[in-house]
Amino acid sequence: MEKILLRNIDAPDSHTLAGHRSRGGYRALEKVLREMTPEKLIDEVKASGLRGRGGAGFPTGMKWGFVPKDNPKPKYVVCNADESEPGTFKDRLLIEKDPHAIVEGTIIAAYAIRSHTAFIYIRGEMFYGAQVLERAIDEAAAAGYLGKNILGSGYDIDLILHRGAGAYICGEETGLLSSLEGGKGWPKLKPPFPATHGLFGSPTVVNNVETLAALPWIIEQGAARYAAIGTEKSKGTKLFSVSGHIKKPGVYEVDMGYPFKKFLEEDCGGVANGRKLKGVIPGGASMPVLRAEELDGITMDYESFQAAGTLLGSGGVIVMDESTCMVRAAWNIARFFAHESCGQCSPCREGCHWMEKIFNRIEHGAGRAGDLEMILSISGNIGGNTICPFGDAASWPAAAFIKKFRSEFDEHIAAGKCTIH
Amino acid sequence: MDPVKITLDGKEITTEKGKTVIQAAADAGIDIPHYCYHPKLTIAGNCRMCLVEIEKMPKLQIACNTQATEGMAVKTQSPKVLEARRAVMEFLLINHPLDCPICDQAGECWLQDYYMKHDLTPSRFDERKEHERKREIFGPYVVFDGERCIKCTRCVRFFQEVTHTDELTVVNRGDHSTIALFPGQTLDNPLSVNVVDICPVGALTDRDFRFKVRVWYLKKTPSICPGCSTGCNISVETYQNRIARFKPRVNEAVNSHWLCDEGRYVFHSLTEGERLTSPMIRQEGGLVPVDWDTALQAVAAGLAANAPAAAILSGRSTNEEAFLFGRMMKKISPEAKQEVFYRERELTEVEKVLMSPDRSPNFRGARHMGVGSEAGVEPLLQAIIEGRLRSAYIVGEDLVSLSEDGENLKSALGKLSFLVVQDIRMTPTAALAHVVLPATHFGEKAGTYTNRRGRVQKLEAAIVPPAGALQDWEIFSRLLGESYAAPEEIFAVAAREVPAYAGLDYEKIGALGADLEAQKQ
Numbered sequence: 001m002e003k004i005l006l007r008n009i010d011a012p013d014s015h016t017l018a019g020h021r022s023r024g025g026y027r028a029l030e031k032v033l034r035e036m037t038p039e040k041l042i043d044e045v046k047a048s049g050l051r052g053r054g055g056a057g058f059p060t061g062m063k064w065g066f067v068p069k070d071n072p073k074p075k076y077v078v079c080n081a082d083e084s085e086p087g088t089f090k091d092r093l094l095i096e097k098d099p100h101a102i103v104e105g106t107i108i109a110a111y112a113i114r115s116h117t118a119f120i121y122i123r124g125e126m127f128y129g130a131q132v133l134e135r136a137i138d139e140a141a142a143a144g145y146l147g148k149n150i151l152g153s154g155y156d157i158d159l160i161l162h163r164g165a166g167a168y169i170c171g172e173e174t175g176l177l178s179s180l181e182g183g184k185g186w187p188k189l190k191p192p193f194p195a196t197h198g199l200f201g202s203p204t205v206v207n208n209v210e211t212l213a214a215l216p217w218i219i220e221q222g223a224a225r226y227a228a229i230g231t232e233k234s235k236g237t238k239l240f241s242v243s244g245h246i247k248k249p250g251v252y253e254v255d256m257g258y259p260f261k262k263f264l265e266e267d268c269g270g271v272a273n274g275r276k277l278k279g280v281i282p283g284g285a286s287m288p289v290l291r292a293e294e295l296d297g298i299t300m301d302y303e304s305f306q307a308a309g310t311l312l313g314s315g316g317v318i319v320m321d322e323s324t325c326m327v328r329a330a331w332n333i334a335r336f337f338a339h340e341s342c343g344q345c346s347p348c349r350e351g352c353h354w355m356e357k358i359f360n361r362i363e364h365g366a367g368r369a370g371d372l373e374m375i376l377s378i379s380g381n382i383g384g385n386t387i388c389p390f391g392d393a394a395s396w397p398a399a400a401f402i403k404k405f406r407s408e409f410d411e412h413i414a415a416g417k418c419t420i421h
Numbered sequence: 422m423d424p425v426k427i428t429l430d431g432k433e434i435t436t437e438k439g440k441t442v443i444q445a446a447a448d449a450g451i452d453i454p455h456y457c458y459h460p461k462l463t464i465a466g467n468c469r470m471c472l473v474e475i476e477k478m479p480k481l482q483i484a485c486n487t488q489a490t491e492g493m494a495v496k497t498q499s500p501k502v503l504e505a506r507r508a509v510m511e512f513l514l515i516n517h518p519l520d521c522p523i524c525d526q527a528g529e530c531w532l533q534d535y536y537m538k539h540d541l542t543p544s545r546f547d548e549r550k551e552h553e554r555k556r557e558i559f560g561p562y563v564v565f566d567g568e569r570c571i572k573c574t575r576c577v578r579f580f581q582e583v584t585h586t587d588e589l590t591v592v593n594r595g596d597h598s599t600i601a602l603f604p605g606q607t608l609d610n611p612l613s614v615n616v617v618d619i620c621p622v623g624a625l626t627d628r629d630f631r632f633k634v635r636v637w638y639l640k641k642t643p644s645i646c647p648g649c650s651t652g653c654n655i656s657v658e659t660y661q662n663r664i665a666r667f668k669p670r671v672n673e674a675v676n677s678h679w680l681c682d683e684g685r686y687v688f689h690s691l692t693e694g695e696r697l698t699s700p701m702i703r704q705e706g707g708l709v710p711v712d713w714d715t716a717l718q719a720v721a722a723g724l725a726a727n728a729p730a731a732a733i734l735s736g737r738s739t740n741e742e743a744f745l746f747g748r749m750m751k752k753i754s755p756e757a758k759q760e761v762f763y764r765e766r767e768l769t770e771v772e773k774v775l776m777s778p779d780r781s782p783n784f785r786g787a788r789h790m791g792v793g794s795e796a797g798v799e800p801l802l803q804a805i806i807e808g809r810l811r812s813a814y815i816v817g818e819d820l821v822s823l824s825e826d827g828e829n830l831k832s833a834l835g836k837l838s839f840l841v842v843q844d845i846r847m848t849p850t851a852a853l854a855h856v857v858l859p860a861t862h863f864g865e866k867a868g869t870y871t872n873r874r875g876r877v878q879k880l881e882a883a884i885v886p887p888a889g890a891l892q893d894w895e896i897f898s899r900l901l902g903e904s905y906a907a908p909e910e911i912f913a914v915a916a917r918e919v920p921a922y923a924g925l926d927y928e929k930i931g932a933l934g935a936d937l938e939a940q941k942q
Contacts, residue, residue, distance in 0.1 A: 184591065191486075346469050347512050349572065350513065385472060386469070
């Protein structure tokens with residue numbers, strides 16, 4: 001498998017401009033400015049089949065195409081570096097090890113929609129990453145890749161790094177925009193969509209770090225080469241952050257369509273400590289969990305995970321072996337979402353905490369008959385009825401844990417205590 | 422206006438392009454339940470109560486943020502919608518304290534009403550409720566209960582969008598979210614109590630009204646605010662013949678949904694205190710009660726014998742009263758200088774949202790009815806102070822207390838040969854009178870006010886005046902020697918004599934008033 005996103009990270013100077021340029025960095029940007037109109041650039045990215053790597057998997061070129069050309073307002077590109085999904089740490093690696101790929105990708109995206117101001121919104125806790133990015137931006141500006149008339153092309157672009165204050169919801173694109181505007185990180189109502197009414201009410205594209213970092217390679221090597229990798233609907237490579245009871249945790253770059261079981265057993269070395277695999281969350285804590293026996297035949301792409309009843313999400317693979325108490329795991333996730341619910345809309349604000357309280361009771365020996373039906377009902381009443389996808393993110397794992405590991409929950413309730421620990 | 426046809430629960434309705442489903446439904450008389458949506462505020466979409474099913478859309482959509490488009494088929498009563506509504510009700514109530522017995526909102530609470538209509542199932546919530554701040558004083562008139570709050574943010578948006586004073590925000594996250602004042606702020610802007618009206622639950626209550634009356638005992642009388650000449654439409658809400666509160670009445674031509682704090686509480690100063698219950702005449706040793714015939718004969722004789730007279734009518738007198746007063750004075754004291762009380766003051770930017778710079782709600786109508794001149798009341802007061810007049814008839818204004826030159830005015834009034842004061846209380850001005858006539862306040866009378874912009878609107882009597890007092894129009898009509906059954910009759914006569922009012926009658930004025938200019942066209 002050819003490395004696209006992680007091609008530079010092993011070099012000791014991968015985070016410097018000199019190191020980046022020595023491996024062909026900013027050649028894609030030069031090519032774009034020299035040879036491509038924004039329309040052609042958008043077509044190229046469309047042809048590559050690149051889909052958003054933040055979790056939703058929306059085709060990137062199509063997203064850019066929604067930005068109206070005749071809107072008199074300024075246009076913005078925002079790089080979403082608010083990586084907060086539990087079990088996900090792939091953007092952080094790119095930020096710390098290959099910041100110039102992100103800077104270059106962001107400039108390319110800005111050029112595609114004729115934006116002259118771009119932002120990188122980075123999660124507040126990633127202080128080191130912010131320092132690395134800040135340095136990279138300064139280097140790029142000094143070298144003439146940012147600012148007025150970059151590389152003599154007549155195109156102006158400013159790039160501003162903004163640190164968040166540590167709220168999961170600010171990774172949701174409209175919550176991010178509210179936060180970037182200086183407000184409370186509350187998601188906005190859609191419609192209108194950011195493509196027409198985004199940052200400060202202006203046309204805006206929000207792209208994930210991994211999406212933007214893939215752009216330089218796609219431009220340089222050509223969309224066709226990128227599209228040749230992967231499956232029919234999932235093109236190119238994808239980063240997976242693997243954590244939990246696994247021998248070799250870490251960030252892996254995988255061709256889309258790679259067999260999931262093989263990936264876990266061979267690439268990641270299999271379950272640690274010789275224990276048996278119990279379950280896997282494939283796409284970050286908000287995605288439905290899979291039982292060990294469900295992994296057969298799944299390939300690592302959008303379609304296959306969806307067919308298996310879960311989603312690729314952010315690619316945060318959380319591996320749980322037989323020693324894991326699934327009630328405790330479900331409670332832990334529910335607690336996270338109860339804590340991170342922004343509180344704006346009724347179902348999520350009230351429902352997430354309600355579910356957390358019930359999971360908590362079950363795990364601590366006070367479960368009652370009917371509790372599980374209650375959680376399923378609450379989960380169903382949140383999902384799909386909220387302002388932003390957080391409601392789904394909080395309700396899916398709760399329901400999935402109960403459906404997939406029902407007997408373990410029943411045992412907890414019947415025994416009046418945790419039956420695993 | 423581009424017409425758009427949509428289907429609402431199988432019924433085809435025509436609306437306009439740009440209208441949302443909730444507006445289109447409301448126009449068609451279908452109320453889609455909602456908390457955060459308010460027609461005068463931006464769309465927040467947070468309560469999720471207005472979720473409806475729209476054909477070809479996989480998820481339920483909020484009616485407040487969905488624009489009606491041609492051919493759209495909306496279901497507001499499908500099983501999926503009903504269940505979503507029930508679920509939202511359940512979510513809103515799980516942490517709610519359910520303290521309806523001690524909550525002032527009970528009886529006009531949207532949680533109560535919607536629970537009955539859209540939920541009506543026992544609570545499934547068996548966990549510990551979250552607690553929040555109770556009885557937090559937000560300002561002079563508004564108190565906050567964080568546990569009853571449903572975070573619809575109507576109050577936050579009101580101060581952002583209507584007053585632009587931005588005192589409130591939402592702090593914290595998840596089920597700890599709560600409305601709070603920004604540090605160092607007090608909720609004391611001139612329109613602050615409107616958030617009590619738009620708060621759909623008992624989170625924001627009126628400190629002046631709370632714990633006084635259960636709202637279901639209130640009698641509601643549509644009327645006009647007597648605070649200034651904006652003429653805000655109000656509901657005068659009374660209990661046991663006392664005014665308990667004012668609430669704004671929606672009138673897009675005047676006050677929209679709002680009422681200022683000063684107007685809202687003006688009834689205290691205008692109605693409270695010990696009432697006069699008998700006419701009185703000054704004899705040696707002071708004012709002594711007499712019967713009405715004696716008092717009115719004394720007025721007519723005293724004014725006729727002591728020209729020139731000043732006739733000063735309250736800015737709160739109705740058109741009907743002004744019409745009779747002007748004619749009565751002309752008859753009894755033809756040389757009398759008549760003025761209606763009117764005085765301006767500076768308004769702040771926030772006050773200008775609603776308020777007019779005066780406290781004379783009917784100064785314009787009184788002038789239409791022939792009382793007063795362009796010169797205004799000040800030169801007339803000066804003439805009294807300078808001793809150029811021999812008598813005065815003062816209606817409904819305590820000029821001694823209102824005047825900056827109160828001491829001089831008091832001594833000048835005391836030197837008049839004859840002074841009649843018609844009022845509801847023994848004011849410092851009335852105490853100087855030779856004849857005192859007990860009358861009524863705005864809450865006890867029917868009639869019309871013409872506001873600053875020339876809109877004629879109706880007052881209705883909300884409570885009954887004390888025995889012994891007479892309606893002001895009745896006093897004037899008896900002095901004039903004419904007889905009327907009710908103010909409506911007086912208005913009919915005035916409408917024939919005052920050209921601007923030609924063709925108007927109480928029926929045409931209706932509940933929301935009529936513009937004079939529009940009548941002329």
